[in-house]
Amino acid sequence: xxxxxxxxxxxxxxxxxxxxxxxxxxxxxxxxxxxxxxxxxxxxxxxxxxxxxxxxxxxxxxxxxxxxxxxxxxxxxxxxxxxxxxxxxxxxxxxxxxxxxxxxxxxxxxxxxxxxxxxxxxxxxxxxxxxxxxxxxxxxxxxxxxxxxxxxxxxxxxxxxxxxxxxxxxxxxxxxxxxxxxxxxxxxxxxxxxxxxxxxxxxxxxxxxxxxxxxxxxxxxxxxxxxxxxxxxxxxx
Numbered sequence: 001x002x003x004x005x006x007x008x009x010x011x012x013x014x015x016x017x018x019x020x021x022x023x024x025x026x027x028x029x030x031x032x033x034x035x036x037x038x039x040x041x042x043x044x045x046x047x048x049x050x051x052x053x054x055x056x057x058x059x060x061x062x063x064x065x066x067x068x069x070x071x072x073x074x075x076x077x078x079x080x081x082x083x084x085x086x087x088x089x090x091x092x093x094x095x096x097x098x099x100x101x102x103x104x105x106x107x108x109x110x111x112x113x114x115x116x117x118x119x120x121x122x123x124x125x126x127x128x129x130x131x132x133x134x135x136x137x138x139x140x141x142x143x144x145x146x147x148x149x150x151x152x153x154x155x156x157x158x159x160x161x162x163x164x165x166x167x168x169x170x171x172x173x174x175x176x177x178x179x180x181x182x183x184x185x186x187x188x189x190x191x192x193x194x195x196x197x198x199x200x201x202x203x204x205x206x207x208x209x210x211x212x213x214x215x216x217x218x219x220x221x222x223x224x225x226x227x228x229x230x231x232x233x234x235x236x237x
Contacts (some may be wrong), residue, residue, distance in 0.1 A: 071098045072107035074128040079162025082121045082194055083136040088114050091128065103129045121194045121210060123164040123233075138194065144216035145194060148227050149204045155229040159207070163193045165229045167209065169222045187222070189215040190232070 077092040084090075091114070093107045105113055105128045113128060119137040126132070139145050148167070159165070167189045191209035198205045207229065211219065219227075 069098050070095050073104040074107055074110060074113060076122055076124050076126045076128065078124045079160060079164075080118050080122050081161030082119065082138055083117050084162075085117050086114055086133075094127075096127075102127065103131060105129065121162045121192050123162060123192060125233075139210055142213065143210050144213045146191075146209050146211065146216040146219045147206050148209065148219070148222075148229075149206050149224060150227065150229065151204060151225075154227065155205065155207060156231050159193060159196060159229065159231065161193050161195055163231050164233065165191055165193060165209070166232050167191055167211075167219060168228050168230060169226050187218075189219055191215070191219075 072093045072095055074091050075094045077090055080086065080090055088110070091110055096104070113133065116133045117136065118132055119134045120132055120140050122132060155165075169187050189211055191211035193207060194210045195208035196205060197208075209216075209219070
């Protein structure tokens with residue numbers, strides 16, 4: 001009996017019951033420290049994910065708008081002469097703004113363009129519009145044709161109709177031509193070659209040039225033998 005009582009007393013003394021409020025919250029439930037910390041860490045990642053989604057969406061919309069405002073149209077892959085019938089090799093596709101306002105031919109209309117003549121001599125890279133197709137028109141409205149006689153060395157040997165050229169002249173003492181005045185100065189005009197005729201007996205090549213009316217008049221008054229042609233990129237000066 002004594003042993004039992006002492007044992008009971010010892011057990012009672014050494015074992016202390018856990019306080020019911022040691023781990024419990026006010027509602028009697030044990031809080032989870034790990035779950036609260038996890039929520040705090042996940043909030044920045046959630047915001048970052050939302051931000052990335054918005055940025056990607058905005059970029060996609062912008063790219064779609066840019067691509068949607070462009071279309072493939074037809075352009076000349078090489079120079080063509082007035083009256084020349086177009087072939088598939090004369091055409092290429094280029095991308096341009098859909099709202100340019102130009103009467104361009106879409107790339108899908110290539111089959112209807114092939115086989116048609118061009119109304120003007122045009123350099124490579126020119127856009128194919130409905131106005132440049134059809135019966136030859138020489139010269140074009142507001143343009144004139146001037147013929148110049150040249151000797152070997154005054155023009156590129158591979159010159160062909162449709163090439164854009166710079167016509168250069170160095171006037172002699174007291175001569176005034178083109179857009180420059182005074183002695184020793186060089187005048188220049190931009191023109192498109194419309195025809196080439198060679199005179200073997202005179203070793204002279206006659207080149208027909210299309211340019212503005214005022215430039216054609218000035219070029220026609222330039223001294224013979226002082227002209228030379230330089231092939232340039234289409235539209236350059």
